Amino acid sequence: MTVKTNTIEQTAINTVRILSVDAVQKANSGHPGMPMGAAPMGHVLWTRGMNYNPHNPHWANRDRFILSAGHGCMLQYSFLYLTGYDLSMDDLKHFRQLHSKTPGHPEYGLTSGIEVTTGPLGQGFANGVGFAIAQQFLAARYNKTGFPIFDYNIYVICSDGDMMEGVTSEAASLAGHLQLGNLIYLYDDNHISIEGKTELAFTEDVAKRFEAYGWYVQVVEDGNDIEAINKAVKNAQAEKQKPSLIKIRTHIGYGSPNKVDTASAHGSPLGEVEVKQVKKFFDFDPEKSFEVPDEVLRFYREAGKKGIAKENEWNDLFEKYKEKYPELAAEYELLSKGKLPDGWKDHLPVFKAGDENIATRKASGKVLNAIADYLPNLIGGSADLSPSTDTELTKYKSFTATNRVGRNFHFGIREHAMGSILNGMALTKGIIPYGATFLIFSEYMRPPIRLAAIMKIRPIIIYTHDSIGLGEDGTTHQPIEQLISLRSIPNMTVIRPADANETVHAWRVALEHRDGPVALVLTRQGLPVIDQDKYAKASELEKGAYILSDSESEPQAILVGSGSEVSLLIKAQEKLKAQKIFVSVVSMPSWELFEKQDNDYKEKVFPAKQKKRLAVEAGSTLGWHKYVTDEGDVLGIDTFGHSAPAEDLFKFFGFTVDNIVEKTKKLINKK
Ligand SMILES: Cc1ncc(C[n+]2csc(CCOP(=O)(O)OP(=O)(O)O)c2C)c(N)n1
Numbered sequence: 001m002t003v004k005t006n007t008i009e010q011t012a013i014n015t016v017r018i019l020s021v022d023a024v025q026k027a028n029s030g031h032p033g034m035p036m037g038a039a040p041m042g043h044v045l046w047t048r049g050m051n052y053n054p055h056n057p058h059w060a061n062r063d064r065f066i067l068s069a070g071h072g073c074m075l076q077y078s079f080l081y082l083t084g085y086d087l088s089m090d091d092l093k094h095f096r097q098l099h100s101k102t103p104g105h106p107e108y109g110l111t112s113g114i115e116v117t118t119g120p121l122g123q124g125f126a127n128g129v130g131f132a133i134a135q136q137f138l139a140a141r142y143n144k145t146g147f148p149i150f151d152y153n154i155y156v157i158c159s160d161g162d163m164m165e166g167v168t169s170e171a172a173s174l175a176g177h178l179q180l181g182n183l184i185y186l187y188d189d190n191h192i193s194i195e196g197k198t199e200l201a202f203t204e205d206v207a208k209r210f211e212a213y214g215w216y217v218q219v220v221e222d223g224n225d226i227e228a229i230n231k232a233v234k235n236a237q238a239e240k241q242k243p244s245l246i247k248i249r250t251h252i253g254y255g256s257p258n259k260v261d262t263a264s265a266h267g268s269p270l271g272e273v274e275v276k277q278v279k280k281f282f283d284f285d286p287e288k289s290f291e292v293p294d295e296v297l298r299f300y301r302e303a304g305k306k307g308i309a310k311e312n313e314w315n316d317l318f319e320k321y322k323e324k325y326p327e328l329a330a331e332y333e334l335l336s337k338g339k340l341p342d343g344w345k346d347h348l349p350v351f352k353a354g355d356e357n358i359a360t361r362k363a364s365g366k367v368l369n370a371i372a373d374y375l376p377n378l379i380g381g382s383a384d385l386s387p388s389t390d391t392e393l394t395k396y397k398s399f400t401a402t403n404r405v406g407r408n409f410h411f412g413i414r415e416h417a418m419g420s421i422l423n424g425m426a427l428t429k430g431i432i433p434y435g436a437t438f439l440i441f442s443e444y445m446r447p448p449i450r451l452a453a454i455m456k457i458r459p460i461i462i463y464t465h466d467s468i469g470l471g472e473d474g475t476t477h478q479p480i481e482q483l484i485s486l487r488s489i490p491n492m493t494v495i496r497p498a499d500a501n502e503t504v505h506a507w508r509v510a511l512e513h514r515d516g517p518v519a520l521v522l523t524r525q526g527l528p529v530i531d532q533d534k535y536a537k538a539s540e541l542e543k544g545a546y547i548l549s550d551s552e553s554e555p556q557a558i559l560v561g562s563g564s565e566v567s568l569l570i571k572a573q574e575k576l577k578a579q580k581i582f583v584s585v586v587s588m589p590s591w592e593l594f595e596k597q598d599n600d601y602k603e604k605v606f607p608a609k610q611k612k613r614l615a616v617e618a619g620s621t622l623g624w625h626k627y628v629t630d631e632g633d634v635l636g637i638d639t640f641g642h643s644a645p646a647e648d649l650f651k652f653f654g655f656t657v658d659n660i661v662e663k664t665k666k667l668i669n670k671k
Helices: 008-027 033-049 070-083 089-093 123-142 160-164 166-177 206-213 226-238 272-281 294-324 326-336 360-374 415-426 439-455 482-487 500-512 538-543 563-578 591-595 599-605 646-652 657-669
Strands: 064-067 154-159 183-189 216-220 244-249 378-382 408-410 432-438 460-464 493-495 518-521 546-549 557-561 583-587 613-616 633-635
Touching (some): 008 033, 008 294, 033 070, 033 226, 064 123, 070 154, 123 415, 226 244, 360 378, 360 460, 360 500, 439 518, 482 493, 493 591, 500 538, 538 591, 613 657
Parallel strands (some): 064 154, 183 244, 216 244, 432 460, 493 518
16 A cells, blocks of 8 residues: 555545545445545546546447446446536435435436446446447447447446356356457456455456457556556557456555455445545545545546537537438437337238147247348347247348347357346347247346346347246256246236237237336247137237137136137137036236236226136246135146156146136136
8 A cells, every 4th residue: 555646636536435435434334445446447447448428428329337346336426426427426425325316236227327237246247248249230230431330338347256256257258259349347356355355265367267268358467557557448449359358456445554455345334433544545634524626526527528529529420420321320310219110010920820830939930030121120149049949030140250230149058148148238229139048047047137127128038948838858947936936026027928929919019118128938839829800819918918718608717827828728618618607718928018907907807706717827826816816726837847748748737628627617616
């Protein structure tokens, strides 16, 4: 702890340190150590490295900044305030308080200038790769000679914790492979995490590891040396082929005489006495809190203002672009507002009853390929399962290191990173990303799904092989509790269509959806196409649940189900009718869409006077009692599956027309 100079830049950096320390102390909670060590690298980014305009945080060509080590968010909040974003000193003083703009970890949509919600370590790191892919795609589609409309970079500050998480390895491996030279990551290498020195559990050579991934790695030995950091950032900006990692040796709690380089600087306030010591160390008044010298505020505000001119220049460029390439410009303007081109829905396929059975995964593939030409921003792929999930856009090429207009993505067998990357893509205006795997492997990507739900962003996730219906692969691959588990995530929309035409409308709903991720849950096995002339129209799917087949007279029971089980319900209804027992059949592809309907509609589908309701779904019974009530019954699966042909499994678990008929009769006769 020897570096002490009194240049304006040093005072500015120390102001950030002290603001962070004061805010954590006032909140009596938070992480002071990380901002104290990382303030110089932040300073370089916000004053020399990044293009941003605090007055328009949505400028399309701004550099993106992600604080993957979200716990250190006072670093980011300090810079946002100081450079002139819509964040006040008062907001800093309300750090971590109810309804403040300065929550315990950065939250997208809440605070101006926060590009993505971070906190679970590794996520921000992997989100950055999604942002980088999206930038490359936009650049390849829209940039023209003399018109570098999209040439921004993605800057990430990440920590030891980020480096230890598995999702980071997945994402870094893919980023190296794809040669995402627009990634510039600064690694806050402070050798300390919560339990103490990182060497307790983490001794690998991170630089060598990233070199092996194909990254351009630079090492800065002194995290206080802003000229060295600046030089490394400039080198990284010049490197267009490889993603950059700048490993910067810092000291957690720098400036705190008793806590520097210790875990006690990580996650709790330094304490009143130590805070005064810190201020003395940096030549600040120990009796004052939240002190920002005028010249420091001026300095950072000036740095922020440079962005206004930069954006103005870009706006002029875009105006000229509009004149020269009116169609492309109009397309981007439309798509970036989240709108879809007119007429795309006219190309949705219609499947005919009587056609041969078709798996909903196959139907989904046909939908995707039918609309791909009309939705140029719909891009995605799978985690090495595109033949099984039917997600290839057959007329289009793959997105690779040398072909950035490709629309098929090969995420590799990296479900977790795929989820996080989709989030980064979904956060880039003008892109609609989708990703696919088997429903069982939603387990490998829950953290990013949950974050997408928190952020209310809309990646589309295709989950196939949705039940015991996948057959012989057996217990490990057969989802049981996954449907209810996904349904339990707030802001998540799960849709499990009953046939090919419901799948068409599931896609329509997903593409028009806002405010949260959508999972399309699809079968491996073929299903009959339900006759839309005889039964209700599949477009009713948008209501989440609808009377697919009404009963001829007052129903004695309601049969409700989703996905592959719905056709069984129709057959059971017919069999019961032959015995003069009348029931209605409700198709319920999405609980969440149904919950959005008004009470009158809900009463129509599930009349209060008819509580003899049987739910049938090849998954956990948990949750269905909400719809069938205590008086109803559920045919589901509350054990794990078995390895066997699908038909044998459906029989074994009781998903047969005869069993449904029997269960319905029992329910009707129950007193
Ligand atoms: C996935 C995940 N696991 C655990 C945590 C809890 N946690 C917060 S910070 C941290 C480690 C801190 O070490 P480091 O990343 O080096 O940050 P620093 O100590 O430098 O602030 C942990 C385990 C988390 N935020 N995310």
